[in-house]
Amino acid sequence: MSAARATSLASDLQRRLDASAGPVRVEAAGRDGEVAVLVVGPGALAVLLRPDVRREVAERARAAGFRHAAVDLELDGPPADPASVRGGEGDA
């Protein structure tokens, strides 16, 4: 369930975000998979933290059934190849 939501959100975000954000993988974290964790590369931070983008990402995450949207601070996301976009398993 969490993995399906994560996959759907990842595809949605990839369509919305411009290429400068690079690929985005989404994983569900938390006891109930309530946190949408965006696993991205370091180049995506400046895009994702723009006020308009962060609001939109949070809204899309909520629409996908998550309560929170957050960026993984390891910044070891997938390389800049849009084909690598996929949803991940949650740690719930």
Added chain:
Amino acid sequence: MEQISSQGEREAAHRRLGDVLSACGSLLVAYSGGVDSVFLAFEALRVLGPARTLAVTGLSPSVAGRQHATARRVAREFGIPWRELATREMEDPRYVANGSERCYHCKSELYGRLADLAPRWGYTTVADGANADDVSDYRPGARAARERGIRSPLQEAGLGKEDIRALSRGAGLPTWDAPASPCLASRLSYGIEVTPTRLRQVEEGERVLRARGEEGDLRVRHHGGTARIEVDPGRLGAWTDPDRCRRIGRELRELGFERVVLDLEGYRRGSLNLAVLAGGASPDEAS
């Protein structure tokens, strides 16, 4: 919702507070070291004097050391009679389970102890720092207070948060601009058991953030293996530096978190209550 009074309304409410406190006779204040309880203890001392005022701080793993230090420092600096009281909520499985009534069980322990001790120590009334803005929120802790006859003089006088900050500033209290500081347990996602280890992870995580330049309202929300950082939305621009992000992430993982994430919306009061609200249950104290 916080209401800002006009100067005249604020002064009138301040006078009412004096009347409420005077009518109490003597007062034992549940004193956390936060903005509201510091102001209440200060006012009680002003109106009732040191022989009829006592501020009591609960000693618990869920109280941040920083908050406790503020309580002690302010009491000393302003001559407020002060005691500590070890509380035992960690022995209550209903509290440890961290359900939506966690705050009720915690406050029941504290207020129950204070209500028992007050007459033995010679005080007629026990009061908390709830203010007029708190009326609009449903708070299980407030229910625990009512059940034990705890008074809320700031609320009774009609003083809201902004009034209390303004009056605290005028009185020279160092807490006038302190951010809200609910207990550490409020950072744990509902259903994640409250343990001393998790509470320390949260406290230390927030200390790391302050050491790295974050200030104002910030939270480390504990979602089990994941730490979700909330900072002032106006500060999110400082998080575009990948090296800084990785460094902070590493420091929090060293505290025992498996994963560290930054919330894209920043600090939201009571964000963990979303889970409870979504389930139709009652929210706990906002955090």
